[in-house]
Amino acid sequence: MRGSSSICRAVRNHRIQRTFGTHVRHPPNQKELAGRVSAKETSTAWWRNAVIYEIAAISFQDSNGDGYGDLPGLLQRIDYLKWLGVGAVWLTPIYKSPDHDFGYDISDFCAVDPRYGTMEDFERVLHALHKDGIKLILDFVPNHTSDQHAWFQESRTSRDNPKADWYVWAEAAPNGGPPNNWLSRFGGSAWEWCEPRRQFYYHSFLTSQPDLNWRNEQVHQAMADTMRFWLDRGVDGFRVDASAVLIKDELLRDNPPDPEADDTTPPPQKYMPVFTDDRPEAMRCLEYVRGVLDEYDERLLCGEVQGKTDRIGHFYGNSKPRLHLPLNFALLDTQWNAIALQATIDAYFNAIPDGAWPDFVIGGHDKHRVATKLGEAQSRILAMLLMTIRGTPFLFAGDEIGSEQVKIPPDRVRDPFEKLVKGFGLNRDPERAPLRWHNTERGGFTTGEPWLPLSEDRSRNIEGQRCDARSLLNLYRELIALRRTEPCLLHGEYRPRRSHNDVFWFARALGKAEIVVALNLCREPRLWEWQGRGVTLISTYLDREPGKIEGPTHLRPNEGVIVRINQ
Template sequence: MIATAEQISPATDTDWWRGGVIYQIYPRSYQDTTGDGVGDLNGITARLPYVASLGVDAIWISPFFTSPMKDFGYDVSDYRDVDPMFGTLADFDRLVDTAHRLGVRVMIDLVLSHSSDEHPWFQESRASRDNPKSDWYVWADPKPDGTPPNNWLSIFGGGGWQWDVRRQQYFYHCFLESQPDLNFHNPEVQDALLDVTRFWLDRGVDGFRLDTINFYFADKELRDNPALPPERRNAKIAPSVNPYNHQEHLYSKNRPENLAFLKRFRELLDEYPGTAAVGEVGDAQFGMELIGQYTKDGQGVHMCYAFDFLAWDPLTAARIVEVFDNLEEKAPDGWACWAFSNHDVTRHVTRWNLDDQGARCYATLIHALRGSVCLYQGEELGLTEARVAYEDLQDPYGIEFWPEFVGRDGCRTPMVWEPSNQNGGFSDAKPWLPVAHEHLGNSVGSQEGRPDALLHHYRAIIGLRGRSEILRKGIQRSTEAHGDMLTFCRVHEGRRIFCAFNLGGEPCTTHTPDGEWRFIDGIGGKDPQVGNGGIHLGPWQYTLLEEA
């Protein structure tokens, strides 16, 4: 059922985020209303009834701030305004008001670790070594031989330092050369970014997704990162062809000073009851430790996500047990937010080569796990990674490492709303990225009239999670893998739900824990005929049982 604008505002549960479901919208690719081939804020507003119909708690909108768009909004030149490409502040206010009337909270993407080199802060900082903002970015003198001050690398390829002829110094950039890193050791920088945060809180946002939350501080002494042995390298954060994987990033990120800043950030959010923040922890070696540190005891953000379920590694039963054992060991008091897809990684249907039944199985799984959930636009439609020709690439990351790594454009192609034209109802003009022809059959319009469509399965499982305190806020016990069979119990206030998932292509059998159990219907699972205690699941089948 499609929600209507007359529905009530978001509930007053200040812990809504604990177990909540957040729907990520990439604004360039959601809905174009101006005919320029690029999505905009009014397009999001127009589609909010559809979002509300999914039953999610909140939306997370990727950056829409003023920007030269060299990294498509993750290079901010004005933190307090909307880029004209996306609309105006009045359009944003209208979006927030509409979302709240539909019962949906609004979270926005804050990019605090770096700005655009076109930001007035950087323009002033680079002008001289003694101006009021001269220390607002990470500047350093060259070594005596003129080379950069240390060995830090850029995630987007090459060295992390860029020479500036005005100051005769290097500035550090973890991403593009046009994205200089801010100097968080300067209290004025922290104050300015917290003022930005307050600006958006005062406009009514319900929280934030914090981009690269562990990148805020760089080592004050600018020490070299040590080499990472080949056996410890992985491609969770950067593709395997990127030399960024050859370092252990002890000094260019993950610094302990970040904890004090995150405490300040949390104190600000606590002035606005019901707001929440989720941090992106970009680290291949220390993700769980950082989740534990950053979400502990209300001293930092409310929740964090690492890249454990966003990597190419097959998400087997054993892998899930490993991740939860690691979480219990290193972040026992933390709160994780799980995602299978987002705007930075290959869509998980393609990564894990899932058919329709596999997609349903994993959709059910992520909503059964302890933690919060981030869904990415089109995930509910089962969209695959689009193939984008080299001449159509927009992502500087993909252009740099093509063809071994084709970048992130394949997960950023426009949302498909209906199948009747080549643009899928996204725009009347040529889209900024081509719509994948194979996506049209999975469009919203194609699925709405089919009761057995994946879209309706997402609505059903999100609805079950929304109604169940056990699934939203309960603890998770006895997470076990027996071959391809994954089993665990969710427990809350003495009530239990037993979950079983066959994550493989052969039939599996397991048994329920002691007790009387009844099958939870309406989510497309398999009734295991629990009278004899045995659960027999075919390939990619699952079942959820509630204690009688």
Template sequence: MNAKWWQRGIFYQVYPRSFQDTTGNGVGDLEGIRQRLDYLVELGVDAIWISPIYPSPMADHGYDVSDYCGIDPVFGDFETFDRMVEDVHNRGLKLVLDFVPNHTSEQHPWFQESCSSRDNPKRDWYIWRDPAPDGGPPNNWVSYFSGSGWTFHEPTGQYYYHAYLKEQPDLNWRNPEVREEMHNVLRFWMKRGVDGFRVDVIWHLIKDALFRDDPPNPDYKPGDPENMRLQQAYSADQPEVHPVIAGLRRVVDEYPDRMLIGEIYLPVARLVTYYGENLGGANLPFNFQLISASRHAKDLAKIIMDYEAALPPGGWPNWVLGNHDQPRIASRMGPELARIAGMLLLTLRGTPTMYYGDELGMEDVQIPKRATQDPWELNEPGIGVSRDPERTPMQWDASPHAGFTTATPWLPVSPDYVRQNVAALDADPRSILTMYRRLIALRRSHACLEMGTYRTISDEDDVLVYLRENDGERVLVALNLSDETQEFTLPEDMRACRILLSTRMDDPEFAESRLRLRRHEGVLIEIEAEAAPA
């Protein structure tokens, strides 16, 4: 009963460029988000996470920030933002902003000062190094978007470091002035009513003080993205990052009921250290294990239990299945297993984060070469790194451009939008959207699905069965991940029960103690109180 809103709640990521355009320029905006809030209320989510809306040259679509305390005109202005925040809160929702502290745009005034001369007061706000003895980069660190992570600046004769594009120079978080300035950015937005922050690439904030070379990655194969060629032993995930994150958390805690999410792509043993000493780090270090997990029950059961075992005492779990950097769930798994994935995400212990359109079964869209927007794909074409396919416009209805815009959209709309859209699926009692709404309503009405314990019951025959329990209330989740019909015999103390929901949105076959699960079917079962042990 004392749980925080971010523990009970469901997060929903909105990629603002692709949610709803109200100005007729083909790009989504804040007013579009505001106008679609009732849809999110009806869906049942609790918090909206919005990808960057700050002024930006858009070299990386907003992740190159030129002003942390402004709003890019393509998205709107502060009047629109404040009206949106008010409407979000009036509907009982929370608002989480993307915070991009690792790097700025090269057009940020700080970097313009930093590169003006070696003795400029802001020179040390970024990472500058002399050339190697041969005149080349200071070390072998590579950019995530291909090529060296170092760019030579002719006027001052030094290299600056950028973990991503050369247009995104990394800030020097060892500099206390940088920390204080960024702390003030958090305060600025919290004063405007923001309820929390998702911190972009939080594990990158501190680099090795000695700038040692990263070692080779023995698993690298020809055709892999260049950023996989090295192991990030020194260019990221340094021990000194944790006091930096603790400082961010202290600022967030200055304001009541706010929270901090960290984007972290690390193995689970390292991931959980980002909860911080005495849980003074990120409230939720994002857990992406399900994104790359296999579809086999035993593998999933192991991932879940290993993660639960690794959590620090009091650490609250969380799960993510999709975002703006990953292929769509339905494209990775197919339409039937996408329903199973939704049931898994929303019934595991912890806070789930959804990605816009996954509740519609939206799939990746093939982007013609001429329409490519993603700078990573433009830098490393032909190896499948583009993130454009999962960032295409939300599909609202069957009108032109799926009701997203009256203009040519910034990315192509999926060709299946005429049948796969909110209006069509809303009218279909067996659609994936209807399933998501019912599933979320059941999660909200059953405390054991929000806050209960987790226990694996079985992972045989590619059927994952687990129990959620809280104060005598029990719900069994059974997910048939196999390509065949499977039967599962309920334990003796769970035989007085009723079916709450099937991913097929009909009545599953159930007789006495045996549950017959069709291929790729998931079922929620409420265990009646009289079946509980005495």
């Protein structure tokens, strides 16, 4: 199936069409909308209980020996996802694309790229996941398309064609140069000259990724149609890419220089993106997207957001809902010690609105592997924290075995960040390297030449760790199972405790039930100074039998424990 807006609309032409966040006909009143949203925000919402597992299909499993992961390969590994216990898969773009930027340059929103398989392959994967009780979330990329998309090909031809205003176009400056000083994240001006129109078009990312014009109502409707195309097939939600940059300043005002920039600052960050990022109007775009999603029952909208922790709250929405889960990377960004960690988590919980559901993300396709930062022992501590803190856990395929950054030779680099903005550590290929399933040369990922090199550390593989009862992988599996069976860990209130002596600890409480979690963030033994009695449920060492425990308690180096308190 191809991706023209007319075909997508034809899939369900009886639906209500919307303007910018408002129904054109049969609009629900605000009371009805609030009731519908609150019904979805109850403790039974599936995303509150699920562990969400991000998969880059290109790096997960190759089925045909071409070195690229694909949908039939993913289908082969669903038994593993069920064994691990994840509740949902977030799949990075599988849409038709020239693949200049990891598939985020989409040339057809309603078609599967042949590299990954066919629409029938996609539907087989979706059916198999659902059969095993696993939800499927797709990436939704509303900010831009590929320059090979039919919409842009039409828009660039002239200033008076039907899609002339579907992208962000502007006149040249008086000197013939770009309209202003806005910069692309991949370096250089964010404006590219188009000779047929005698105008510049704006691109937040690559020149081959022109930004859509979200001030145009036809764009809203076309993007809504792409959402419905997949939602009608049974997709359980979307992760919104670049959700904070959907609207740019209408006056095209220059961004101010960043006064803190120096020689270590990547060139694209020399200016503060005041007029290009996180504009108030972008929140209305998210409200519109959420409105489309809420036409369907029990669907999730999570999204990539920008700014410091204190800015995350407004992505949830106020009078109108926006994202269910603005993705929170605080655990990746914080210093790894007990004092900093308690401050980071406290600041996050204080930043989200009352009644909003939190989430914590420890990996992703454009985030450095956390195991490289923490080391193998403290990665076990992070696993216990992630699965016991209040909120929805997100991890990236490979985090569960402690995958680290993979060394990429210069002649194997694929990421445009590294090619265009060199020398600033922005290369994302090291975390995108294919997953190791076992310890052979090609790791069970492919029989051909992998699209990126695999890790040289063959011990970090799934089959080997499945056979090791005390491995990080088995720790993740047991923690996920414990989280699923303990209502206190799923729904309980978060109660902080004062951290000191390198021990970060907190409690989860639900009614009369209470569980405490203590984490030694030091590579030496530490005394956990608590008072009380309980039963040990699990240790990060996976060698403590469930049994009575009484505080204070000595924790071994890099040890975390979960204790059910006796009432």
